[in-house]
Amino acid sequence: MRYCLNIHTFANKQNHQIFNNMKRNTLLFAAALLIGLTGCKNTSIQEEAWMDNALDAASYQLKLTAEELSGTGKLPRSIYSGYDVNFLDMQLQREDKSYIDSLHPNPPALQLGQRYLCSIYDWTSGFFPGSLWYAYEMTGDEELKNRAIEYTNLLNPIRELKGTHDIGFMMNCSYGNALRLAPNDTIKAVLIETADNLCSRFNPEIGCIRSWDFGDWNFPVIIDNMMNLDLLFNVAKLTGDNKYKDIAVKHAQTTMKNHFRPDYTSYHVVSYNNDGSVEVKQTHQGKNAESAWSRGQAWGVYGYTSCYRETQDVTFLQEAVHIADMIMERVKTDDLIPYWDYDAPAGEKTPRDASAAAITASAFLELSTFVPDGKKYADYAETILKSLSGPGYLSAKGSNQGYVLMHSTGSLPHGSEIDVPLNYADYYYLEAMKRYMDRHQ
Ligand code: GLY
Numbered sequence: 001m002r003y004c005l006n007i008h009t010f011a012n013k014q015n016h017q018i019f020n021n022m023k024r025n026t027l028l029f030a031a032a033l034l035i036g037l038t039g040c041k042n043t044s045i046q047e048e049a050w051m052d053n054a055l056d057a058a059s060y061q062l063k064l065t066a067e068e069l070s071g072t073g074k075l076p077r078s079i080y081s082g083y084d085v086n087f088l089d090m091q092l093q094r095e096d097k098s099y100i101d102s103l104h105p106n107p108p109a110l111q112l113g114q115r116y117l118c119s120i121y122d123w124t125s126g127f128f129p130g131s132l133w134y135a136y137e138m139t140g141d142e143e144l145k146n147r148a149i150e151y152t153n154l155l156n157p158i159r160e161l162k163g164t165h166d167i168g169f170m171m172n173c174s175y176g177n178a179l180r181l182a183p184n185d186t187i188k189a190v191l192i193e194t195a196d197n198l199c200s201r202f203n204p205e206i207g208c209i210r211s212w213d214f215g216d217w218n219f220p221v222i223i224d225n226m227m228n229l230d231l232l233f234n235v236a237k238l239t240g241d242n243k244y245k246d247i248a249v250k251h252a253q254t255t256m257k258n259h260f261r262p263d264y265t266s267y268h269v270v271s272y273n274n275d276g277s278v279e280v281k282q283t284h285q286g287k288n289a290e291s292a293w294s295r296g297q298a299w300g301v302y303g304y305t306s307c308y309r310e311t312q313d314v315t316f317l318q319e320a321v322h323i324a325d326m327i328m329e330r331v332k333t334d335d336l337i338p339y340w341d342y343d344a345p346a347g348e349k350t351p352r353d354a355s356a357a358a359i360t361a362s363a364f365l366e367l368s369t370f371v372p373d374g375k376k377y378a379d380y381a382e383t384i385l386k387s388l389s390g391p392g393y394l395s396a397k398g399s400n401q402g403y404v405l406m407h408s409t410g411s412l413p414h415g416s417e418i419d420v421p422l423n424y425a426d427y428y429y430l431e432a433m434k435r436y437m438d439r440h441q
Contacts, residue, residue, distance in 0.1 A: 054389035061145065062132055075124075080114050081112065106415075126170040132145075145274070167199060176365070222268055292330060292342035298360045320363070340409035359386070406421055
């Protein structure tokens with residue numbers, strides 16, 4: 001990696017952070033050179049070489065993709081893949097085969113293996129700009145910063161969107177990171193407008209933010225919605241108005257009451273009646289209604305860790321710890337990259353979900369700083385990050401259609417995005433790397 005920024009341009013706290021990362025990398029490079037020259041061994045430097053290699057590969061992939069898609073108005077989401085109904089059936093082990101009706105037709109043969117692009121209105125549109133921001137933060141590479149600005153600006157119209165809870169994901173991962181690393185008043189205004197729109201989806205009778213506007217549910221709330229609360233916490237701090245935080249806290253409390261089973265696994269979807277009673281508890285993307293969908297468990301532990309960070313309410317911390325312990329107990333794979341559902345049949349052919357692993361690693365690194373026995377969570381996260389940074393998951397430069405990681409699963413019951421790269425796997429992987437770096441500075 002090359003670092004050519006003028007250090008005198010760093011004026012604020014965020015930029016000092018970037019400078020610290022650059023300093024660390026420069027020192028690492030110098031030390032590695034020394035080892036090469038003297039032939040001596042330094043374990044800690046050798047141990048961190050995996051991280052330098054991963055950041056180098058990730059930056060390369062992101063820059064390549066940013067250049068290829070520049071000016072198209074599109075963002076990278078995944079790779080088109082097909083599916084085999086018999087295989088899905090074996091994974092789902094369901095008696096009720098009605099899910100087969102919900103399968104989308106396979107993409108045309110010409111699209112198979114091609115990059116799957118999305119518009120700014122896709123729920124994943126914030127992740128690519130967010131990945132560019134994290135890669136810039138860790139490397140200080142100005143090209144990454146310029147691309148991050150370019151792709152963040154694309155999302156500006158989303159500030160007016162009200163039709164989905166995903167506006168939290170979309171804008172906090174793009175504009176939220178922009179505000180940390182290159183703040184200005186426009187970014188602030190965009191985040192406030194988005195938070196107001198997210199709050200318009202909050203129902204005080206039910207005590208939750210509505211997730212989806214499609215489907216037959218009365219008022220669906222998915223565990224993923226815990227990830228939208230960081231936007232509200234951020235905007236509460238930006239504006240000094242606690243209404244955003246109050247809504248986030250109420251949503252987290254209602255979700256804690258209704259989404260979780262006694263063993264701290266969670267339902268994916270809980271739909272409410274208008275009086276706040278539960279209409280139904282089920283899954284959309286998991287193996288079955290009672291299973292522990294891997295990404296859903298990751299969203300949960302991440303969300304409650306954020307809630308504790310922002311409120312210091314120990315009930316949120318306890319919830320995060322319980323979910324984390326359950327994940328550590330339920331994982332069946334040696335490299336800690338879980339199967340797509342913790343209840344999926346274990347086997348070589350069972351798809352993994354690198355996105356769930358990356359989200360879990362990021363959450364565990366933060367959780368580890370809040371509890372006295374945090375080392376076990378940090379160690380678990382480190383194992384995940386080392387697995388993801390190895391050749392089994394990390395793309396070689398120029399391969400994998402420009403994505404950083406391989407082997408994630410979007411929605412197996414829909415035959416959708418199985419064993420493919422996903423832009424949110426890349427995003428949370430980079431975020432976890434950043435948290436790991438902070439811990440080791
Ligand atoms: N938020 C949708 C998913 O996790 O797939």
